[in-house]
Amino acid sequence: MRTGQTHLFIPGPTNIPERVRQAMNVPMQDMRAPDFGELTLGLFDGLKKVLRTESGRVFMFPGSGTGAWEAAITNTLNPGDRVLMARHGQFSTLWVEMAQRLGLDVEVVDVPWGAGAPVKEFARRLGADREGRIKAVFVTHNETATGVTSNVVAVRQALDECFHDALLFVDGVSSIGSIDFRMDEWGVDLAVTGSQKGLMLPAGLGILGVSDKAMAAAETTTMRRAYFEFADMVKMNEGGYFPYTPPTQLFHGLRASLDLIFEEGLDNVIARHRRLAEGVRRGVHGMGLELVAEHPSLYSDTVTAIRVPEGVDARDVLRIAYERYNTSFGSGLAKLNGKVFRIGHLGDLNEGMCLTALSVAEMALAEAGTQVEFGRGPAAAMAWFTGQAESPALRV
Ligand code: PLP
Numbered sequence: 001m002r003t004g005q006t007h008l009f010i011p012g013p014t015n016i017p018e019r020v021r022q023a024m025n026v027p028m029q030d031m032r033a034p035d036f037g038e039l040t041l042g043l044f045d046g047l048k049k050v051l052r053t054e055s056g057r058v059f060m061f062p063g064s065g066t067g068a069w070e071a072a073i074t075n076t077l078n079p080g081d082r083v084l085m086a087r088h089g090q091f092s093t094l095w096v097e098m099a100q101r102l103g104l105d106v107e108v109v110d111v112p113w114g115a116g117a118p119v120k121e122f123a124r125r126l127g128a129d130r131e132g133r134i135k136a137v138f139v140t141h142n143e144t145a146t147g148v149t150s151n152v153v154a155v156r157q158a159l160d161e162c163f164h165d166a167l168l169f170v171d172g173v174s175s176i177g178s179i180d181f182r183m184d185e186w187g188v189d190l191a192v193t194g195s196q197k198g199l200m201l202p203a204g205l206g207i208l209g210v211s212d213k214a215m216a217a218a219e220t221t222t223m224r225r226a227y228f229e230f231a232d233m234v235k236m237n238e239g240g241y242f243p244y245t246p247p248t249q250l251f252h253g254l255r256a257s258l259d260l261i262f263e264e265g266l267d268n269v270i271a272r273h274r275r276l277a278e279g280v281r282r283g284v285h286g287m288g289l290e291l292v293a294e295h296p297s298l299y300s301d302t303v304t305a306i307r308v309p310e311g312v313d314a315r316d317v318l319r320i321a322y323e324r325y326n327t328s329f330g331s332g333l334a335k336l337n338g339k340v341f342r343i344g345h346l347g348d349l350n351e352g353m354c355l356t357a358l359s360v361a362e363m364a365l366a367e368a369g370t371q372v373e374f375g376r377g378p379a380a381a382m383a384w385f386t387g388q389a390e391s392p393a394l395r396v
Helices: 018-024 037-051 065-076 090-101 119-128 152-161 212-220 230-237 248-264 266-286 314-325 351-367 376-385
Strands: 007-009 057-063 082-087 105-110 134-140 167-171 190-194 204-210 303-307 327-331 340-344
Touching: 007 340, 007 351, 018 248, 037 057, 037 204, 037 248, 057 065, 057 230, 065 090, 065 167, 065 190, 065 204, 065 212, 082 090, 082 119, 090 105, 090 134, 090 167, 105 119, 119 134, 119 152, 134 152, 152 167, 167 212, 204 212, 204 248, 212 230, 248 266, 266 303, 266 351, 266 376, 314 327, 314 340, 314 351, 327 351, 340 351, 351 376
Parallel strands: 007 327, 082 105, 082 134, 134 167, 167 190
Antiparallel strands: 057 204, 190 204, 303 340, 327 340
C-alpha cells in the first residue's frame, strides 16, 4: 500500500500547482460562444511573453511537443529541403527521424551524448554552403535525455556570420519557461514547446512561436499538411477560436499557470530553476557521482542526468525508488538505459523537494548496490541553498 505523497521528479510531465489544477475544474463550455475569445486571446499574449517575442506569432495545437515539431516542419519547408541537425541525445535523435520521415534531406552531425549542439561544425558547414542549400538549422535547446543545454545564441551567430538565410528551429520543450529563452533577441524562427513541462500543465498542447520570416515561408511551401495548417489557425485564432475542438480545460489551466509565472516574474522563475538545479548538481557531486553532461557550461537547469557507478544497474535505482519510496525519477533513454537515471527539477519546485529527491536517490542507489555515505548529497545541496557552500563558483 502506498501512503503519503507520491514524488514526481521526472522532467515532464511536471508537478501541477494546486491553483492550476483547481482552475481546470470547470464545467465544459461552448467553444463557439461569442465570449470564448475572452479566455483564449490573453493566452496568446501570455505565451508571447514567455517566449519573449513581440513580433512572432503563437500557435497552440491540441497535441504535444512532437506535434508542434511536425507543425513547424510541414508549414515552413519543402519536400527534399536540406536541413542541418545534430544528434546528441534521444530527443535530437527523434527530431532527426521525424525530419527524415517527412522527406527532408537531413545533414546530421553526430556528437557524443553529453555534448552540446556542435556550433563550430554547424558554422563550418553553413560557411561552406555557398549556394544556400541548407534551408534550416535545428537546435535542441535542452536535450532532456542528457541534461545538456546548448548555446542557441552561438548558432544564431554562426548563421549571421556567414550571412546564411536558413531558418532557425529550436526545440525548447524542456527549456521554455524555465531556462532563459529569447525568441526575438536570438533570432529564432520556430520555437517549439509543450504544456507539460515549464508551463506546469497536463500534456495536451503543442505550442509554437513563429517568426515573421517563418510565417512568410509558410505562404509558399508545399510540404503536405492538413491538421497542422498555420493558415487555418490564423484565420480562426483571429477571434480566439480554433479550427477544431480545443482543450478548453487546458486553457483555463494555462491562464492560471501564466498568472503564477508572471506573479513570480519570469526572470525569477528562471533564477529559481538555476538555484535549485545547482543544489541538485552539488548534491549529486556530493554523492561522488558524475553527470552525463560533458562540461559545466552545458549543465541543464531543468534536468540532471546522472551516471550510476560501473556494476550498478540504473533500472534498479528507478525501480527501488518507485516501489519502495513512491518516487519517480527519469529513466536513462535509449543507449543510456541502465546506465543513467535523471532527476527532473523543473516547474513547481522548491528546495525541500530537491532535498527529498537527493535523499531518495541515496537510498535507492544504496539498495541497488552503490557505495553511499548517507547524507552527503542532501548536505551539499543544503549548504548551497543556505548560502554556506564553500565554493559558489563551482559552475565554471
Ligand atoms: N523535445 C524534448 C527536448 C523533450 O524533452 C520532449 C519530451 O520530453 C519532446 C521533444 C517531445 O515532446 P512531447 O512528449 O510533448 O511530444
